[in-house]
Amino acid sequence: MAHIFLLPWMIGMIGVTAGPLVASAVLAFTDYDLLSPPQFIGLDNFVRMAGDERFWAAVRVTLVYVLVSVPLQLGFALFLAVVLDKGLRGLSLYRSAFYLPSLLGGSVAIAILWRQIFGEEGLVNHVLGWFGVELGSWLQDPSLALSTLVVLNVWTFGSPMVIFLAGLRQIPEELYEASMIDGAGRVRRFWSITIPLLTPIIFLNLILQMISAFQAFTQAHVVSGGSGGPLDSTLFYTLYIYQRGFVNFDMGYASAMAWVLLLVIAAATAANFIVSRRWVYYGDE
Amino acid sequence: MAATFRTSTASRIVRHVVLVVFVLLMIYPLLWMLVSSFKPSNLILSQTGLVPTELTLDNYADGWGALGSPFSLFLGNSLLIGVGSVLGNLFSCSLTAYALARLNFRMNKFYLALTLMTIMLPFHVLVIPQYILFAELGWINTYIPLLLPKFLATDAVFIFLMVQFIRALPRELDQAAMIDGAGPFRIFWSVILPLMQPALITTTIFTFIWTWNDYFGPLLYLTRTELYTVPVALKSLVDTETQSGIGTMFAMSLVSLVPIVLFFIFAQRYIIKGIATTGIK
Amino acid sequence: MSDLTRRSFLTWTGAGVLSLAAMSLVGCSPSGSGSNGSVRFAWWGGSDRQRAYLKALDAFTAEHPEIKVAPEFGDYDAYQERMTTQMAARDVPDVFWIPSPAVLTYRGAGLYRDLDGIEGLDLSAFSAEQIESFRLGGTLDTLPKSVFSPVVRYNTTFLDEDGVTLPDELTWDSLAEFLVDYAKDNPEGRKGTTYGPYHDMPFESFLRQRGEDLWTEDGRLGATVDGVAAWIDWWEKLRKAGATTTVSEQDGIEPSWSQVGGKVLVTFANSNHIVDDAQAFPDYVFDQRDMPAAPDAAAGHHFTYYSRFAMYSGVPEDRIQPAAALMSFNLNSPELLSLVGLSAGAPPNTALLDQYEPDATPDEQKVIAVTREIAATEQRARFEAPAGSGSWRELMIRELEEITLGQKSVPDAASAFVSAVESEIAGA
Numbered sequence: 001m002a003h004i005f006l007l008p009w010m011i012g013m014i015g016v017t018a019g020p021l022v023a024s025a026v027l028a029f030t031d032y033d034l035l036s037p038p039q040f041i042g043l044d045n046f047v048r049m050a051g052d053e054r055f056w057a058a059v060r061v062t063l064v065y066v067l068v069s070v071p072l073q074l075g076f077a078l079f080l081a082v083v084l085d086k087g088l089r090g091l092s093l094y095r096s097a098f099y100l101p102s103l104l105g106g107s108v109a110i111a112i113l114w115r116q117i118f119g120e121e122g123l124v125n126h127v128l129g130w131f132g133v134e135l136g137s138w139l140q141d142p143s144l145a146l147s148t149l150v151v152l153n154v155w156t157f158g159s160p161m162v163i164f165l166a167g168l169r170q171i172p173e174e175l176y177e178a179s180m181i182d183g184a185g186r187v188r189r190f191w192s193i194t195i196p197l198l199t200p201i202i203f204l205n206l207i208l209q210m211i212s213a214f215q216a217f218t219q220a221h222v223v224s225g226g227s228g229g230p231l232d233s234t235l236f237y238t239l240y241i242y243q244r245g246f247v248n249f250d251m252g253y254a255s256a257m258a259w260v261l262l263l264v265i266a267a268a269t270a271a272n273f274i275v276s277r278r279w280v281y282y283g284d285e
Numbered sequence: 286m287a288a289t290f291r292t293s294t295a296s297r298i299v300r301h302v303v304l305v306v307f308v309l310l311m312i313y314p315l316l317w318m319l320v321s322s323f324k325p326s327n328l329i330l331s332q333t334g335l336v337p338t339e340l341t342l343d344n345y346a347d348g349w350g351a352l353g354s355p356f357s358l359f360l361g362n363s364l365l366i367g368v369g370s371v372l373g374n375l376f377s378c379s380l381t382a383y384a385l386a387r388l389n390f391r392m393n394k395f396y397l398a399l400t401l402m403t404i405m406l407p408f409h410v411l412v413i414p415q416y417i418l419f420a421e422l423g424w425i426n427t428y429i430p431l432l433l434p435k436f437l438a439t440d441a442v443f444i445f446l447m448v449q450f451i452r453a454l455p456r457e458l459d460q461a462a463m464i465d466g467a468g469p470f471r472i473f474w475s476v477i478l479p480l481m482q483p484a485l486i487t488t489t490i491f492t493f494i495w496t497w498n499d500y501f502g503p504l505l506y507l508t509r510t511e512l513y514t515v516p517v518a519l520k521s522l523v524d525t526e527t528q529s530g531i532g533t534m535f536a537m538s539l540v541s542l543v544p545i546v547l548f549f550i551f552a553q554r555y556i557i558k559g560i561a562t563t564g565i566k
Numbered sequence: 567m568s569d570l571t572r573r574s575f576l577t578w579t580g581a582g583v584l585s586l587a588a589m590s591l592v593g594c595s596p597s598g599s600g601s602n603g604s605v606r607f608a609w610w611g612g613s614d615r616q617r618a619y620l621k622a623l624d625a626f627t628a629e630h631p632e633i634k635v636a637p638e639f640g641d642y643d644a645y646q647e648r649m650t651t652q653m654a655a656r657d658v659p660d661v662f663w664i665p666s667p668a669v670l671t672y673r674g675a676g677l678y679r680d681l682d683g684i685e686g687l688d689l690s691a692f693s694a695e696q697i698e699s700f701r702l703g704g705t706l707d708t709l710p711k712s713v714f715s716p717v718v719r720y721n722t723t724f725l726d727e728d729g730v731t732l733p734d735e736l737t738w739d740s741l742a743e744f745l746v747d748y749a750k751d752n753p754e755g756r757k758g759t760t761y762g763p764y765h766d767m768p769f770e771s772f773l774r775q776r777g778e779d780l781w782t783e784d785g786r787l788g789a790t791v792d793g794v795a796a797w798i799d800w801w802e803k804l805r806k807a808g809a810t811t812t813v814s815e816q817d818g819i820e821p822s823w824s825q826v827g828g829k830v831l832v833t834f835a836n837s838n839h840i841v842d843d844a845q846a847f848p849d850y851v852f853d854q855r856d857m858p859a860a861p862d863a864a865a866g867h868h869f870t871y872y873s874r875f876a877m878y879s880g881v882p883e884d885r886i887q888p889a890a891a892l893m894s895f896n897l898n899s900p901e902l903l904s905l906v907g908l909s910a911g912a913p914p915n916t917a918l919l920d921q922y923e924p925d926a927t928p929d930e931q932k933v934i935a936v937t938r939e940i941a942a943t944e945q946r947a948r949f950e951a952p953a954g955s956g957s958w959r960e961l962m963i964r965e966l967e968e969i970t971l972g973q974k975s976v977p978d979a980a981s982a983f984v985s986a987v988e989s990e991i992a993g994a
Contacts, residue, residue: 005384005473006396008377009444012437017403020414024406033994034413034654035675080307083300096550097308100315103545106498108520109538112330112531113314120814121333123313136814142971155311162490162553163446166483170453197453204449208442215407218500225818226643227960230967238407245409246650247957248990249671258410265405282452327846330825351613353620417655425657505651508608508638508659510616517644524612525642527842528822533613 167201373435712911866946954994
């Protein structure tokens with residue numbers, strides 16, 4: 001019975017996804033330069049990874065990015081969603097304004113915009129100048145370049161915000177009304193009703209944003225011009241995969257790296273799922 | 286809508302002020318882009334402020350016809366793919382999510398895990414085998430490689446999103462309907478789907494916007510300029526080697542923002558309208 | 567399962583399938599991968615070049631009504647990404663431009679068709695000597711679509727405003743001195759030049775003057791550690807003396823011309839760049855001249871770079887001649903040249919160039935002048951970058967980042983660069 005519902009998914013899985021998935025898994029154990037047939041080399045790619053300086057740089061950069069930008073982004077998204085959920089005039093305008101950056105997030109224009117804002121004479125340095133802080137271009141400073149990308153991710157909090165709004169909408173009004181009859185104040189209602197019933201959505205956003213942050217590519221590619229610089233300080237993991245695969249024609253190594261990423265994300269997601277039993281409340285239990 | 290707690294005028298004003306400041310910070314980059322699109326191309330990068338010294342409409346005039354066809358062609362192409370993708374995702378992901386969230390069967394958890402796994406692999410390593418597949422089928426320079434996967438529930442993100450939304454709904458609803466003699470299809474159609482409206486709206490919004498902004502897929506599969514979607518067309522406006530064309534790119538980027546912003550403003554009202562019934566009683 | 571629910575379910579399914587069918591029909595087009603007999607032609611550039619070539623292709627079709635062309639355009643990065651995928655899928659366009667780092671890589675992959683004796687390929691404008699120079703390893707499998715050389719470009723408006731003139735003979739030392747002087751206390755805060763050691767062609771010129779080759783005939787890196795270090799040292803002296811824009815000012819090791827062009831007097835560039843770059847600053851006038859050279863520079867150090875294009879080895883029999891006709895059109899047509907101009911370089915067909923000259927814009931005249939000047943010099947052979955060296959410019963840029971951030975000394979960076987390039991070549 002269930003399998004009738006799952007028919008499109010199965011066709012998609014077998015026809016479109018499984019083939020490339022399996023192909024990339026196999027390629028991870030080969031030396032493939034896109035021009036001649038792949039050659040089996042066993043675990044060599046993985047051994048090479050362990051000794052590859054740039055690989056570890058990419059790991060570090062990506063981990064920092066995930067651990068810093070995801071909580072920040074979700075924090076803003078939740079805060080604004082709650083503020084914008086009810087009782088404010090001009091609500092839809094505010095919501096659209098906050099969502100606007102997400103629409104631009106992956107576009108070509110961002111590179112230039114970000115360079116202007118964080119450049120030597122950009123807005124950020126201008127404002128810092130009022131406080132007497134003189135800095136050069138943020139994008140050329142290895143210790144600051146990554147923060148511009150974190151800011152970029154946080155700036156695009158519109159997507160998780162919309163999901164939070166949808167989740168907030170799904171909480172039945174009667175629950176709030178009943179609790180008010182019982183004398184509960186605004187804060188009490190927030191912590192006893194809103195948050196618990198929102199936990200499946202918080203969890204959803206957490207997983208989605210975490211996976212998306214692990215795989216972030218366009219922002220780094222476009223802002224650093226594809227180099228991951230300066231000095232690999234913005235070398236996101238998928239950017240390095242792209243360089244190895246599409247620029248150096250080293251697709252076997254790139255596939256190996258991709259599967260390592262998949263395993264890490266799977267582990268992180270599984271860990272989150274396990275921990276979620278403690279704090280996520282599902283209506284169907 | 287029942288915002289029944291009272292707010293004092295003072296706290297309302299404070300809220301508005303804070304929000305307005307925040308909004309300005311958020312849209313400053315867009316304001317800069319808007320102003321720059323009216324500057325002559327050579328002044329854009331050399332002037333970092335918001336106040337332009339010279340204004341011109343050239344970027345809009347040039348950009349519109351820059352690739353040989355009017356830009357509205359690319360907007361139309363993106364619209365077509367966007368709408369198609371939305372229909373595909375709504376159709377396939379809702380069916381799949383219902384099965385995974387509500388129907389108990391042996392492979393349930395495994396399929397869910399498999400679905401999640403497909404989100405976790407970076408697309409660059411899947412691109413080449415997929416391209417070879419579609420090239421063999423002769424589907425290059427058609428929209429099939431971009432649309433067909435949507436009808437086959439390959440956008441696992443939305444499956445997962447819908448699963449989470451469905452799981453937030455109490456099982457009593459299903460049980461009540463089953464007592465009335467409804468089978469799984471009936472429950473799906475009459476009970477779950479209507480209550481899933483926010484998830485469906487969200488899927489619609491994000492599918493449309495993500496496919497609107499999708500670059501790599503259209504780049505690879507569409508080599509004829511007339512088939513281009515907006516992101517590919519925008520990228521083609523700037524010459525990598527000389528960096529000329531930034532003005533036209535800004536102008537056309539803003540033009541392209543208009544449909545999706547309008548779409549978003551329109552669609553989000555449905556989130557406000559919310560669920561028809563709460564379903565508790 | 568009641569009839570009502572089955573019907574609703576089927577409606578849902580039916581709607582889905584119908585929409586899919588409708589979508590795919592709408593997006594369908596008869597020309598799959600050129601399977602209907604059109605010749606696929608791929609090139610890169612900005613929107614101006616895209617339009618110009620589309621018009622030129624129309625002119626070609628007017629001349630050859632029986633040949634249809636399927637154009638495939640992309641900007642430089644997009645072109646390479648698409649090309650890489652097409653290569654892997656063996657679905658390469660019939661006639662395609664070759665990015666410079668990839669010439670020998672593609673050759674090693676067997677992407678080029680041997681062009682010797684192909685009917686319809688008109689090479690009559692070239693001397694036997696020239697055709698020999700087009701060969702790679704003895705085979706004529708690529709042809710130059712345009713040529714250019716490294717030059718020194720300068721802003722004559724600034725020269726006038728600041729009341730200085732460039733010395734007639736430029737050596738590396740005299741140029742350095744001149745730039746440092748210029749930037750010192752310049753009233754407008756102008757700098758002598760951008761920080762430019764990443765630039766591949768001037769780098770090659772510098773090496774050749776020392777008697778080294780950038781790439782050797784047997785496919786190795788010909789630059790020595792000393793050569794690389796000397797090149798970077800020349801730039802570092804300028805940077806430390808404040809004669810160049812800072813890396814922060816120019817937002818990267820590779821500056822964007824539109825951002826810094828108004829701040830510098832001089833820049834190193836390819837001879838064709840002036841055509842596009844000058845348009846970014848319509849208020850200024852630019853001119854260009856040959857690279858600086860010491861009197862003891864090695865003989866024959868000048869060189870002309872061939873930007874190449876080729877025919878795909880997998881072109882089916884019935885499309886070879888039409889493809890060859892298209893290539894001939896690219897090489898010999900005055901109409902194409904008048905539409906496309908010299909932004910991608912001068913045509914290798916000198917008769918064609920002479921014919922075009924009276925209609926050339928002032929900036930294009932400057933390209934022609936310097937092209938002729940360099941063509942008249944003695945030039946010892948140069949060789950293409952070997953397979954595996956494709957990312958050598960990125961490797962150079964990474965070393966330069968470390969140097970400019972004070973994290974590495976020039977000799978260490980130079981030797982790191984040389985080993986990195988050599989190991990990439992060895993790994994290919």
